[in-house]
Amino acid sequence: MTGTPRERARVQTMADITRIGREHLAIHGAAALSLRAVARDLGVVSSAVYRYVRSRDELLTLLVVDGYNDLGDAVDAALAGAPADDPAERFRVIGRAVRTWALAEPARYGLLFGTPVPGYDAPREQTTIPGTRVIVAMVGAYAQAYAAGLLTPPPDAEVPDSLRDSFAAISAELGVQIPDWLVGRGISAWVAVFGAVNFEVFDQYGKGTIADPERLFETHLATLLELLGFRCGEVG
Amino acid sequence: MTGTPRERARVQTMADITRIGREHLAIHGAAALSLRAVARDLGVVSSAVYRYVRSRDELLTLLVVDGYNDLGDAVDAALAGAPADDPAERFRVIGRAVRTWALAEPARYGLLFGTPVPGYDAPREQTTIPGTRVIVAMVGAYAQAYAAGLLTPPPDAEVPDSLRDSFAAISAELGVQIPDWLVGRGISAWVAVFGAVNFEVFDQYGKGTIADPERLFETHLATLLELLGFRCGEVG
DNA sequence: TGTACATCAGTGAACGCGCGTTCACTGATGTAC
């Protein structure tokens, strides 16, 4: 509601372009995303889109950032409704939110976590921060659980030398104080969550093999909590 | 070396088409795979390729099957050099073989395990059997470990009702006798292995975040063995 | 408040490109007698 009419129209058109881009992504996939098609749906001649977006790649970047933020919002919203003092449940809530979002938005999920779009390289400056929102949320749950003494270190808590610096840099960058073994386990749980979501979204279990994929995901999450060092009594 | 010259030439040309297709996949990605480009590299006019392949989709299927088999061969070859009586090591060997193959062949890996190619649906009849070779190998290691009494059931070994039938069908289809909890844990380990490989191949950890990704993968595998119920003394 | 100029959204034509697929054809290879 602020600025000149022209400025407001520009903001609106930008939003329209992102929305239409999202829709095309969902239907045709990232590789087939085309400025001309977006222009058509926008009701405008193809060259007009260049007033708003420098190139096709820039539109893709727009959609990548939009996707990460939408996923991040979904996770944050789910967390807002979760008990503040139960990190195991918060971990589960994050996992479920990722899965739900991914199943609802398979093409956008694919753009973020699937095969890279050939010839397109997401610019780090714009995508890094929104791209880390999920892992930031997860690490928050890890750190909370650790601080509350809910975690039992695994028997093989020793972390190889060649990973120690990387792990320390990760803790520092995310601003948490957690032991190295938990960084390692945390990464394992993180990739395992996305691995499961990938398999489901990209249909790697054959069709019909798993009658109740939601329940399978729940048992997967329970297993991952164990892997993170949650004692079983406190996981239930 | 058998058949008429014409037959031998046909086999050769088919092999050339698959090889060229593989190369194009590696360079331009699956979505950009084109019959015309393959024809160019084959040194032949574009319509000639239709003597060998009914359509672009059929070429994709050819490459999917080829990819699954190449990955399956890599896993089998690695297993052939692994100790026959150490299922924990065999599990690790499978994981490493998948990772190594995926890093060497990112585009083919992406075709098999990444975002589905828009508008293409792999025909089950041709892709199912080669597509299950890795999980068959993994389940072999699970079953061997279980039979040898190497696994300790987890505290929450109970499997939800809604998964029991699916799990039984999976064991039956793969021809192994393992308890339901091990099917569940086995799936978790399976998706976790591919989740880790996905992250690495598709560059989801930021560049340079992990100084020694190979070691990270090893610790990941060790964690997954624990999750499968291997007792720590026997994992080393 | 009115005018002169600058900014900017959108037009329409054009560039050169690559794609999948069909079709009638030529000429070489294979086969039946």
Added chain:
DNA sequence: TGTACATCAGTGAACGCGCGTTCACTGATGTAC
């Protein structure tokens, strides 16, 4: 072994399509005086 016919690999032209991007332009919106 030789001939007549059938099969098949590959040609070349064409179909209709969509793409990203550039460019000179019109006309509306905004701004400085």
